[in-house]
Amino acid sequence: xxxxxxxxxxxxxxxxxxxxxxxxxxxxxxxxxxxxxxxxxxxxxxxxxxxxxxxxxxxxxxxxxxxxxxxxxxxxxxxxxxxxxxxxxxxxxxxxxxxxxxxxxxxxxxxxxxxxxxxxxxxxxxxxxxxxxxxxxxxxxxxxxxxxxxxxxxxxxxxxxxxxxxxxxxxxxxxxxxxxxxxxxxxxxxxxxxxxxxxxxxxxxxxxxxxxxxxxxxxxxxxxxxxxxxxxxxxxxxxxxxxxxxxxxxxxxxxxxxxxxxxxxxxxxxxxxxxxxxxxxxxxxxxxxxxxxxxxxxxxxxxxxxxxxxxxxxxxxxxxxxxxxxxxxxxxxxxx
Amino acid sequence: xxxxxxxxxxxxxxxxxxxxxxxxxxxxxxxxxxxxxxxxxxxxxxxxxxxxxxxxxxxxxxxxxxxxxxxxxxxxxxxxxxxxxxxxxxxxxxxxxxxxxxxxxxxxxxxxxxxxxxxxxxxxxxxxxxxxxxxxxxxxxxxxxxxxxxxxxxxxxxxxxxxxxxxxxxxxxxxxxxxxxxxxxxxxxxxxxxxxxxxxxxxxxxxxxxxxxxxxxxxxxxxxxxxxxxxxxxxxxxxxxxxxxxxxxxxxxxxxxxxxxxxxxxxxxxxxxxxxxxxxxxxxxxxxxxxxxxxxxxxxxxxxxxxxxxxxxxxxxxxxxxxxxxxxxxxx
Numbered sequence: 001x002x003x004x005x006x007x008x009x010x011x012x013x014x015x016x017x018x019x020x021x022x023x024x025x026x027x028x029x030x031x032x033x034x035x036x037x038x039x040x041x042x043x044x045x046x047x048x049x050x051x052x053x054x055x056x057x058x059x060x061x062x063x064x065x066x067x068x069x070x071x072x073x074x075x076x077x078x079x080x081x082x083x084x085x086x087x088x089x090x091x092x093x094x095x096x097x098x099x100x101x102x103x104x105x106x107x108x109x110x111x112x113x114x115x116x117x118x119x120x121x122x123x124x125x126x127x128x129x130x131x132x133x134x135x136x137x138x139x140x141x142x143x144x145x146x147x148x149x150x151x152x153x154x155x156x157x158x159x160x161x162x163x164x165x166x167x168x169x170x171x172x173x174x175x176x177x178x179x180x181x182x183x184x185x186x187x188x189x190x191x192x193x194x195x196x197x198x199x200x201x202x203x204x205x206x207x208x209x210x211x212x213x214x215x216x217x218x219x220x221x222x223x224x225x226x227x228x229x230x231x232x233x234x235x236x237x238x239x240x241x242x243x244x245x246x247x248x249x250x251x252x253x254x255x256x257x258x259x260x261x262x263x264x265x266x267x268x269x270x271x272x273x274x275x276x277x278x279x280x281x282x283x284x285x286x287x288x289x290x291x292x293x294x295x296x297x298x299x300x301x302x303x304x305x306x307x308x309x310x311x312x313x314x315x316x317x318x319x320x321x322x323x324x325x326x327x328x329x330x331x332x333x334x335x336x
Numbered sequence: 337x338x339x340x341x342x343x344x345x346x347x348x349x350x351x352x353x354x355x356x357x358x359x360x361x362x363x364x365x366x367x368x369x370x371x372x373x374x375x376x377x378x379x380x381x382x383x384x385x386x387x388x389x390x391x392x393x394x395x396x397x398x399x400x401x402x403x404x405x406x407x408x409x410x411x412x413x414x415x416x417x418x419x420x421x422x423x424x425x426x427x428x429x430x431x432x433x434x435x436x437x438x439x440x441x442x443x444x445x446x447x448x449x450x451x452x453x454x455x456x457x458x459x460x461x462x463x464x465x466x467x468x469x470x471x472x473x474x475x476x477x478x479x480x481x482x483x484x485x486x487x488x489x490x491x492x493x494x495x496x497x498x499x500x501x502x503x504x505x506x507x508x509x510x511x512x513x514x515x516x517x518x519x520x521x522x523x524x525x526x527x528x529x530x531x532x533x534x535x536x537x538x539x540x541x542x543x544x545x546x547x548x549x550x551x552x553x554x555x556x557x558x559x560x561x562x563x564x565x566x567x568x569x570x571x572x573x574x575x576x577x578x579x580x581x582x583x584x585x586x587x588x589x590x591x592x593x594x595x596x597x598x599x600x601x602x603x604x605x606x607x608x609x610x611x612x613x614x615x616x617x618x619x620x621x622x623x624x625x626x627x628x629x630x631x632x633x634x635x636x637x638x639x640x641x642x643x644x645x646x647x648x649x650x651x652x653x654x655x656x657x658x659x660x661x662x663x664x665x666x667x668x
Binding site: 131135136137138140141142144145146147148149150151152153155156265268269272278279308310311312313314315316317318320321324325328 | 447451452453454456457458460461462463464465467468469471472476583586587590596628629630631632633634635636638639642643646647
């Protein structure tokens, strides 16, 4: 599962840094960057006579962050385990279709629809995990292959949106508490659960161990295969939740809702932006959420400034590389 | 080509796959009973094979290049805008496209080696930047047109004594492949593989790790530019010309038994992987697998082939040990 170059030498943060009580961990840097971005963005938008963080702006940021956030949470889990999932974008489309078609506009079918969508997602995750662990295909290729299979299925069976979610289910996508959408709160709740799972539970420790060094973890008695499969199932279920959320927002299932948004690479970008090491073993969900909000805020600022959409891509690319360059620099300096 | 008695580790499975596919083609399509059919296949496959050679350099040295697809699109779109149908502009635009590829590779390599950003992220960022910048420049859709002279490389052919009409792209491919094989047999090529295997060891034994990795990215960028010129000629100008090519090239390389993460695999096998992939697409077409299902079948086969390659490691070791008794190592 070495989808990456050799991990950077980052055995860090011994007692010295901790005793100071505060360290510039990547997570802290992400949130500082987010704060700076919010300030700079507000100033820029204000210069053009708008307000970034008004009701509509906040709503925009949270809405953008919800779907990407769910996918990125899952992606964090697999990346921490030293794996990677390129199939999430198509899976989001597939689950949105499964949910919407099962519901078919009937309020009574909401629960079966959601459950079936999650079950489909879990099966896809299981396949990903088994292909990687049992067939020993590289994660990059395995999930790319599964993505192609899903794409073939979608292209063969759908030409456009299908299915319909009942009116009541759309509350999930549109209700809000003050300026904050309910779905965003649910996403943050799921992030909190994952944070607990990763940092406070045995499976979480195993995940970090497997991502840090597969062989060492195996020799220490961790069931590495089971851990990797579990990580992939969780990742796919998270992508499934994103699909369900998008179905509720769009009112129907859309085959290309995930790929149009580029969720596969975008979610990896968010994870890495959040300070998680692409090679696995270091990082966490908290940073990822910061990364997601940075991307969402960038998009919202650009919308408010009416920037050319192509320019967004350029900036996004530069931000991504710059951020990771800063982390890399820091870890190296601390090492020497 | 270089089907020598001693095969590099990992070459055997992909050759088996390739032969099976070629035999399948011969059975399925009447066009493939003559050499012309295979030459046409080779012509179609040439851009991907060239991309795979470039990708091989990066992967074997332990990196990733996700930017090649966007670079191909950028190359074609830039060429079309600058040439705008003028035949006289062909020469310098070709040079410019090559220089552009070189420059992109250089930036990828420098950010990876100097700023220590993982190449996956660097080239992902480059993908976003190129995609955005090119369309920002052209205003959303490709403009202009390629000149006939420019397109000649992608679709024209030359008379070669003994062989008859051979497409330009096949000749270019063969030249690049031969150069790549020679390069990988030389000291620099071996050092490149060593970097992917154990960077620390290369550094301690005096190898210039950063320079080698930089070289790999520059070569990948340059070859992507060559592929852009061929694809522009072959397929014409479109904003989609390079879409997904990065994944296809990586798949081809992995199909060739090259280890993601570096240090193992041969360039011939990577190229054979690309040819197999193209043969696979052709075969699926001939068998009438509908366009939509094609990617599903492709996905299953890719997983199968990679799984076969990695599960067969033990078997392959035995195979290579008996065939490579000679002192020479087998990375070519």
